[in-house]
Amino acid sequence: MPLSEDNLKGFILALISSGFIGASFIIKKKGLRRAAAVSGVRAGVGGYSYLLEPLWWLGMITMIVGEVANFVAYAFSPAVLVTPLGALSIIVSAVLAHFLLNEKLHTQGILGCVMCIAGSVVVVIHAPQEHTITSVQEIWNLATQPSFLLYVASVIVLVLILVFHFSPLCGHTNVLVFTGICSLMGSLSVMSVKALGTALKLTFEGNNQLLYPETWFFVFVVVACVITQMNYLNKALDTFNTAVVSPIYYVMFTSLTILASVIMFKDWDGQSMGDIVSEVCGFVVVLTGTLLLHTTKDFDRSSSFKGGHAASINSGCYSPLSPTLSSQLFAGNGEFSRYDEDDSPPAESIRFQRQEMH
Template sequence: MQVLHQEKGTFLRNIMGHHSHPTGCLAPGFSATTLGMDVRPQTQLLGVLLAAASNFLISVSLSIQKCAHLRLACQTEPKPYYTSKLWWCGIILLVLGEVGNFTAYGFAPIALVAPLGCVSVIGTAFISVLFLKQTMRAADILGGTLAVAGTYLLVTFAPNVPQELTARRVQNNLVSWPFLVYVILEIITFCILLYFYKRKAVKHIMILLMMVALLASLTVIAVKAVASMITLSVKGKMQLTYPVFYIMLILMATSCVFQVKFLNQAMHLYEATAVVPINFVFFTTSAIVSGVIFYQEFQSAALLNVFMFLFGCLLSFLGVFVIARNKKEEHLQVPYIDCGHIPGQKLTGKIQPDSYSSRYGTLNNEDDSVKTQS
């Protein structure tokens, strides 16, 4: 009986000791999920808060830049946007937000940081109502509610992975067979899409944004590796002397440049209300997949956690689509343009530029081929 009493006391101390030591061991048969406890380290919580704040800062910066453009366009003598102090203020906030996002990858998993980009979409929707005097829609409230609920599930059921990502671990992951297979498949897919884009001149929004997403998967892998190695170096564990750090740095910069190129092409050809939600879904999905394959972020996660995390992603996706659905962009009032007189041509008079078309008007005697193209 005395031995049984001692074993019982040891069992209770193991359970009670977990409250003061989040990383302590539990008794056999018990887990943090069973006891309803949160063993997520404080560094991961810091990454979540940093990512959310950075994305909100990005939404504020974009609204400030748009406000600066509107003010400059209303002036009698419009000046270049880079002469506006308000525009530069928005740029500074944008840089700070991106730096914060970069730093967040050093503290939290990719699968958690990437979906928090929905905070930027929610923030932009509500800030535009407050500062740009746009009308609040029921879709904005519904979409914001869905996105917030999804974000809560993401944070709650995100994978709990070790945050000490050393250069040696990055080297081992680079030559692991799952990542090599993933990279080969990604390169083949990207080449096929690039063939249709360049050779066949297929500039569909899905083609462009799929190429952006494939590049983004490499970007987030490199960003997390670089940010984690810098974080460890600041803490005293020098990682910057390893060649893999500079390899990942070059990969990050290169993939970022081409990613921005294709994204700008999509923004040029299509409305932002179509590009933003699709790009968010593609980017988040590719980031999560790359985190699972390269960093094994869901390796030890319970099935329920994985399901609830994916359900949170789905709610966030739906929220972003609802906010962007049927939301028309505001266009400035462009005055009619008097084209004057062109010898030998009879014009239709004053022509109103169409913001949705690349053509400013037509001539009465244009040939059939031009009419067919228009």
Template sequence: MVHDECTDVEGSGRLMESRRVGGRGAVCETQHLPDANAKTTLQPEASWETACPTIQAPGCPEMPPGAPDSLPPTAALQQTVTPTNSLRFLSVLGFPAEIHLFGVLLAILGNLVISISLNIQKYSHLQLAQQEHPRPYFKSVLWWGGVLLMAVGETGNFAAYGFAPITLIAPLGCVSVTGSAIISVTFLKDNLRASDLLGMTLAFAGTYLLVNFAPNITQAISARTVQYYFVGWQFLIYVIFEILIFCILLYFYKRKGMKHMVILLTLVALLASLTVISVKAVSGMITFSMTDKMQLTYPIFYIMFIIMIASCVFQVKFLNQATKLYNTTRVVPVNHIFFTISAIIAGIIFYQEFLGAAFLTVFIYLFGCFLSFLGVFLVTRNREKEHLQQSYIDFGNIPGKQMLDKIQPDSNSLSYGTLPDGSDSTNSQSGEKKEV
């Protein structure tokens, strides 16, 4: 981009700053002119697409009939997008010029609210378990309060994708895990282990690196931009490859009965990549509609909305199946790692978020992801085993009753639910009645 001076335009007697874009000609801009009514004049070699390569910039002429209202950013302009009305609107509200930091704040607050909601729901379950006649949890006001807070937190995460890149928002899910551990120690009186402190420290360090070395782009997501990316060859190849892997894993899961945790969570991750792409598209178009031009009339908005809902439903289905078959302390860290990796790949391929990034920046970003993964693993490691209550009654501790065996063996053994001699509970009860 070469800067020079424009000649006198329309006899105004003032000089204006100009720039050359891609060698196609000088494009005069009027932001430095004192006259607010002055209009931009394009040189003969320039075109509307040259003047406004990404979005309709302030001072640009009106769009010609049939011209797209938003074109995809190029590599040279992706790091410095011309401010739109939406960016100026947020600046008026007091937000910094780096709007992606506002998205980071929304994501962190949303994840913290989610962690609070999970602990409230856990506390309500503990209260109901202590009652003599426990009622269903869905009749508890406290439990519904936790559900409401979770909805607020998820809304914050949803809105964050409209202001910041996927590669910045997705790894911040570690804040929810570490925040939940801190809150459970404070309010639920859980034990604070040395691994918890180490895991929280690593997660916070990784979050700091992620925020500072993630792609620093401010990209306005309009319907035309999403349409361009949606039919791009990179995304088409990625979708075909993802569908093939999904079908192969689904075949082994359904037909062969292979229900390994890695298979289930890989299915979740493949669906999650479509979820984050559609969430950012829907959130970005809603944000663009609120601050600039209406985008909800385009069919691509509803296509992305349907993809978002469908992928979320099937994602929850496979995730619930994994939590039923395996311990939560194993599912949570692996799911966080798989989800973050799939989201990062989706952001790189669909929205080209690392386009033109330096190698050192990418390396430090990946190192931050590794620290957050390790922190989540340390926080969740063996945590649930510490809270397992005794699953049987030891009659040896009851005065006047002497028995050598327990009424039920260890819950992890194959004979759980039966007596040690292999007889069922009905026969044992009838035999005890005869003895009496």
């Protein structure tokens, strides 16, 4: 199926977004290394000298540009098309890291890249056309249809159960608790981002949507959802190794976002069963390639698995796997610090701490 003009714009913007976001991690990492070399204190152990490093700020600006492109992409194309393309950012990051940071991309990693690209091509070819929306009230009608209200109610109930029951009980031992909260809220944030982006697009075209309270309601939902995601993603990254958090978060977030979009915007209405099956298969290939690539990257950093909780903190935010309003942007700046064995506390200190605990 040929891409419509809007889908083509969204596709190009999603590619630009992935390129900028993937490159931003490499630029920020080089900035963090340079700042650590000058100050002698790494970001992963509490240093903030990177705030004076122009290269780090260049990486941050690059990331913001990528996120803006991602935001605009949702205004032109369905989430079924845009969201899976977020996986391409990790390919950009992995390839640049191979050449610029000497972080080797092995055979399995290359296979993961190929799978992500192949799956993305299938998704793009069979993606549904974007429905024409003429006002924010039309989006409001979609958001208040019974099927989507049932989805929203289910999400809110599940989030409340996770926050008030499972989070205190097993949040620090089960990675699904914090990542589940992030993913559930993330699906609502993307729907609100798409609604807000569409409203702004119509406004720039001369049909002012800022006069309607529905537009500002979507702004409120975006802010509330992003703050919640930021809080619990930080908790997940601070508690568990990023090799565990990032793939699980990506799979859950992307799956729930596509489900929410299919319910709210009726993305699959009018599509043949063959196109829908092809989209699902392409999406599964993208997920598999992403997991393979990310697991391969983190497998090399074996010290991350040896360092226990401290390693989880220091390896915290390395992966550019968040495909929505930059969770990376809010998730701290220890993302590019390696947890070297030389940094680990001496065994005597560990034994002394254990004795004090008992």
